[in-house]
């Protein structure tokens with residue numbers, strides 16, 4: 527019987543071949559194994575290098591960040607103040623920040639760059655401010671840790687609080703954004719300010735919309751403001767009550783400014799004068815609201831430069847807060863001012879001015895004012911601001927819109943920016 531023996535088997539060419547193959551296999555797998563260990567070692571060591579690089583970078587960034595905040599807050603004039611401007615990439619925020627910086631105040635901005643309207647416009651405003659030395663921290667006023675950190679770095683003497691969810695009609699689309707910014711955000715800011723040591727004086731943006739259904743004209747600060755016509759107005763009115771509380775309990779110095787339909791260069795694309803201009807140029811029809819019985823709808827349009835003067839004067843006349851570290855030491859200043867133009871203009875006249883400036887006839891679509899929070903008429907009595915702030919608006923609508931249109935045409939004509 528030919529029983530296959532071991533040797534015999536090994537000696538057969540087939541077996542030799544198999545032997546070779548298994549040797550090659552072992553060598554191959556050993557190499558793969560060693561290779562894997564090698565690769566995983568280097569990967570882990572390089573990832574730990576990357577990790578430590580990252581943490582070093584974040585440390586570096588935070589040191590850079592702190593330095594940028596400090597540099598921006600540096601006061602360069604003898605009587606200068608140091609101001610935290612919330613909503614600094616916004617329309618009014620940009621203009622106020624630039625004005626303060628120009629006269630030598632320390633200015634640090636904060637803005638969350640939300641997309642309520644084209645964020646690229648906010649980025650352009652940011653670039654403008656950066657060129658004049660104002661740094662805008664990217665963050666939300668609801669982030670109290672960030673706010674506290676800023677107060678740890680800089681002993682702000684003043685806060686110019688302009689961050690808000692603006693727009694009367696949008697409140698029906700996104701009501702919670704108004705609660706988030708205009709109520710929760712305000713409380714978050716006031717909480718930080720009340721515990722700061724020293725406490726800053728705060729000037730903040732309320733709105734002409736708080737007059738709501740009040741029909742006694744011109745609107746005076748003493749008139750009733752308990753009938754808001756929109757959620758936007760209601761949140762601004764709530765802000766006035768909330769600031770009263772913080773003034774009363776913690777001794778924070780607080781000044782609320784009721785702005786009347788502010789317009790001008792670098793303005794807000796959601797506002798009528800802005801999107802009317804865009805649509806007139808595009809040949810699109812523009813909806814012009816009218817009141818009951820074809821009643822005129824009019825606004826006390828106020829030019830941005832006049833508003834900036836009112837804001838700066840409010841900061842300059844604000845008394846110090848009296849509390850410290852969350853404790854009140856005595857009564858503190860509490861003010862509210864109308865900042866308007868004192869000459870309401872019908873919306874149809876606004877359109878006529880735009881037609882002349884843009885040299886294009888508008889396609890007017892006259893329609894009944896929808897029930898979406900609008901009021902028919904606004905008109906500011908500014909005697910209080912005149913007496914206490916020496917506020918005196920000097921720009922009529924024709925002059926102000928001329929400046930707006932010049933800016934609008936140059937901003938959107940360089941080919942890079944789109945007005946959608």
Ligand SMILES: O=C(O)[C@H]1O[C@H](OP(=O)(O)OP(=O)(O)OC[C@H]2O[C@@H](n3ccc(=O)[nH]c3=O)[C@H](O)[C@@H]2O)[C@H](O)[C@@H](O)[C@H]1O
Pocket residue numbers: 692693694732733734735785786787788796797798799813814815823824825873900902
């Ligand atoms: O003073 C304020 O506190 C507010 O001012 C601004 O609100 P408003 O005065 O309503 O401005 P804006 O929308 O430009 O409408 C202007 C006019 O055009 C009419 N309007 C408007 C839209 C339209 O399609 N058609 C129209 O006729 C409309 O009926 C109105 O008569 C800010 O947006 C707001 O954030 C707040 O700051």
